[in-house]
Amino acid sequence: MRRPIVAGPPPAGPYSPAIVATGPLVFISGQLPIDPATGAPGGGSFREQAERVFTQLGVLLAAAGSGWPHAVKLTVLLADLRDFAEFNAVARQHLVEPYPARTTSQSGLPPGVALEVDCIAMVPPA
Numbered sequence: 001m002r003r004p005i006v007a008g009p010p011p012a013g014p015y016s017p018a019i020v021a022t023g024p025l026v027f028i029s030g031q032l033p034i035d036p037a038t039g040a041p042g043g044g045s046f047r048e049q050a051e052r053v054f055t056q057l058g059v060l061l062a063a064a065g066s067g068w069p070h071a072v073k074l075t076v077l078l079a080d081l082r083d084f085a086e087f088n089a090v091a092r093q094h095l096v097e098p099y100p101a102r103t104t105s106q107s108g109l110p111p112g113v114a115l116e117v118d119c120i121a122m123v124p125p126a
Contacts, residue, residue: 001020001021001022001023001122002019002020002021002070002072002098002122003019003020003098004016004017004018004019004020004098004099005017005018005019005020011099012088013084013087013088013091013102013104014088014091014092014095014099015074015091015099015100015101015102016098016099016100016101016102017101018101019072019073019098019100019101021072021122022122023122023123023124023125024122024123025072025120025121025122025123026060026061026064026065026066026120026121026122026123027118027119027120028057028060028061028064028118028119028120028121029118030075030077030116030117030118031053031056031057031060031116031117031118032053032109032110032113032116033048033049033050033052033053033113033114033115034052034056035052036052041110041112041113042110042111042112042113042114043112046083046086046087046114046115047086047089047090049113049114049115050086050087050090050091050114050115051090053115053116053117054090054091054093054094054117057117057119058094060119061119061121064121064123065123065124065126066121066122066123066124067121068094068095068096068121069096070121070122070123070124071095071100071119071120071121072100072101072120072121072122073100073101073102073119073120074091074100074101074102074103074117074118074119074120075102075103075117075118076102076103076104076105076115076116076117077104077105077106077107077109077115077116077117078104078105078106078107078114078115079106079107079108079109079113079114079115080106080114081104081105081106083114083115084104087104087115100119100120100121
């Protein structure tokens with residue numbers, strides 16, 4: 001079960017200020033936008049990189065028996081905070097309400113890498 005806690009000002013994107021989760025959890029390490037053609041991180045527009053990261057996270061969630069409806073926390077590292085709005089646009093295509101809690105910050109990432117995202121999600125009973 002995921003239950004959002006709504007208090008204070010509204011969030012600035014697709015995330016909940018707080019969320020309560022019950023049951024087993026899967027912790028997915030930060031995922032970089034690995035180019036499937038070259039195996040190298042980065043390459044392409046910010047949106048292309050963000051889509052690659054969400055795709056890879058989705059694959060790992062599915063392998064764990066989970067999925068985006070069970071995500072409870074994301075940590076997002078952006079090479080440039082000016083990509084915040086574009087990240088939110090991509091995130092809305094993958095995440096479902098109640099949105100997971102989220103931390104977003106600017107960070108030094110490898111050259112050409114626009115973002116890194118990790119995820120904590122519940123694993124529902126089989």
